[in-house]
Amino acid sequence: MSIRRFIPALACAALIAVPVTAQHAPPDPNDTRATFPATPHASKVFAWPTGIPYQADTEPELIRGPQSGYNLCNSTTEGQDSLCQTGFFNSIDDFCIWAPPHPDSVIGDTEGEGVAWCTKPGHGGRLIPEGALTGLQFMKTPAYIQIVGFLDQTKVNIQSGDGGGEFDPHGADVRGNPLGGLMYSNAFSGGGENYQQVIEWSLFIGADAFCFKVCDPAMEDDDHFCEHIYDRMGCTYNMPNQAQNGVFEACLGENQDYPGTYVENGQTLTYTQPAYPTLVEPTYTPRIPGSSSCETFQSAELFAALASVSAPGAETTPAPSDGEDADASGAPTTTGGNPRPTTTPAGGNEAAAGEGEDSSAMTFAASGITIFAVLFATTFFA
Ligand SMILES: *[C@@H]1O[C@H](CO)[C@@H](O)[C@H](O)[C@H]1NC(C)=O
Numbered sequence: 001m002s003i004r005r006f007i008p009a010l011a012c013a014a015l016i017a018v019p020v021t022a023q024h025a026p027p028d029p030n031d032t033r034a035t036f037p038a039t040p041h042a043s044k045v046f047a048w049p050t051g052i053p054y055q056a057d058t059e060p061e062l063i064r065g066p067q068s069g070y071n072l073c074n075s076t077t078e079g080q081d082s083l084c085q086t087g088f089f090n091s092i093d094d095f096c097i098w099a100p101p102h103p104d105s106v107i108g109d110t111e112g113e114g115v116a117w118c119t120k121p122g123h124g125g126r127l128i129p130e131g132a133l134t135g136l137q138f139m140k141t142p143a144y145i146q147i148v149g150f151l152d153q154t155k156v157n158i159q160s161g162d163g164g165g166e167f168d169p170h171g172a173d174v175r176g177n178p179l180g181g182l183m184y185s186n187a188f189s190g191g192g193e194n195y196q197q198v199i200e201w202s203l204f205i206g207a208d209a210f211c212f213k214v215c216d217p218a219m220e221d222d223d224h225f226c227e228h229i230y231d232r233m234g235c236t237y238n239m240p241n242q243a244q245n246g247v248f249e250a251c252l253g254e255n256q257d258y259p260g261t262y263v264e265n266g267q268t269l270t271y272t273q274p275a276y277p278t279l280v281e282p283t284y285t286p287r288i289p290g291s292s293s294c295e296t297f298q299s300a301e302l303f304a305a306l307a308s309v310s311a312p313g314a315e316t317t318p319a320p321s322d323g324e325d326a327d328a329s330g331a332p333t334t335t336g337g338n339p340r341p342t343t344t345p346a347g348g349n350e351a352a353a354g355e356g357e358d359s360s361a362m363t364f365a366a367s368g369i370t371i372f373a374v375l376f377a378t379t380f381f382a
């Protein structure tokens with residue numbers, strides 16, 4: 001049974017910068033292999049299902065080597081050893097995140113080889129083990145769908161304490177992370193088997209949290225809403241949200257500001273992320289988009305298919321904590337050092353956004369669960 005719940009827009013705003021810590025080994029100066037492919041990965045288009053190639057990346061001679069898995073995924077490849085690198089994000093109960101293929105991995109070292117971990121069978125990948133997901137907020141806006149989640153990251157092969165990093169179809173060498181990774185969704189194309197390739201998406205994962213956004217390819221500014229250059233600024237800045245651990249909910253929302261942009265004195269300004277190793281200390285607080293028509297669920301009703309899947313790598317020992325500050329890539333609503341809030345931080349509530357808003361009917365499918373939006377606090381089609 002689901003419960004309808006209303007969340008006032010902009011209930012809390014005080015968020016702390018939680019930079020991603022992933023850093024890469026310097027390139028080997030003696031390696032003379034070329035870096036860039038002839039065609040950037042994000043410019044490649046493959047229609048589902050017949051256009052999907054065995055591998056989307058076809059230049060194994062480049063410096064990052066060959067694509068580690070494959071894109072042609074089916075019932076044969078499905079299972080906990082799958083190296084499927086075609087992901088899906090359809091709804092609150094049907095999505096795949098990218099996580100490492102081998103236990104106890106650090107995202108910064110393995111982002112090129114992430115594989116699809118899904119909430120449902122049928123996508124040819126792995127299944128997220130039961131109990132790994134401990135809270136989720138799904139948001140559908142006019143420009144994108146987004147999910148922010150809390151998880152036990154060791155259950156998807158991420159080393160305990162790893163602050164994580166960003167997956168997206170670009171990467172410094174434009175081959176994508178994971179290399180060759182493709183993303184599909186039916187959220188903008190009528191549901192069912194009408195999967196459409198989503199060109200612009202990003203996933204931050206680490207610090208026992210993740211946030212994942214795929215942008216409607218029909219939108220002219222999908223590249224801005226799914227901007228990928230703020231890779232050290234985590235979920236707080238790339239997907240500002242009010243997700244809470246222990247709560248599973250689906251909401252409608254207004255669009256966020258483009259990541260990296262903010263409004264000050266009526267002017268839209270753009271923040272520049274400094275180059276590593278300069279500390280990222282944003283000078284602004286991102287606006288949390290208004291949300292409405294939130295519907296809450298029990299995790300068991302969303303993820304029945306995961307009941308039989310247990311976590312891999314039980315033999316590995318979590319790395320000891322080094323006592324540093326929580327370096328959450330993700331930590332959706334947390335302020336540093338409290339990775340698992342149980343309540344919404346209360347401070348300084350602002351009035352619900354959008355005076356004079358209009359309401360309009362809108363439905364969206366959570367794969368079998370239709371949610372009718374009746375409570376709107378914000379304007380959806382501004
Ligand atoms: C590069 O090659 C030179 C000459 O063989 C060697 O001395 C040097 O250690 C190598 N550098 C690295 C980073 O491997």
Ligand SMILES: *[C@@H]1O[C@H](CO)[C@@H](O)[C@H](O)[C@H]1NC(C)=O
Pocket residue numbers: 054070071072073074075076077
């Ligand atoms: C299933 O996927 C595997 C791995 O990509 C591929 O080798 C095989 O041809 C696929 N089978 C079908 C029927 O498409």
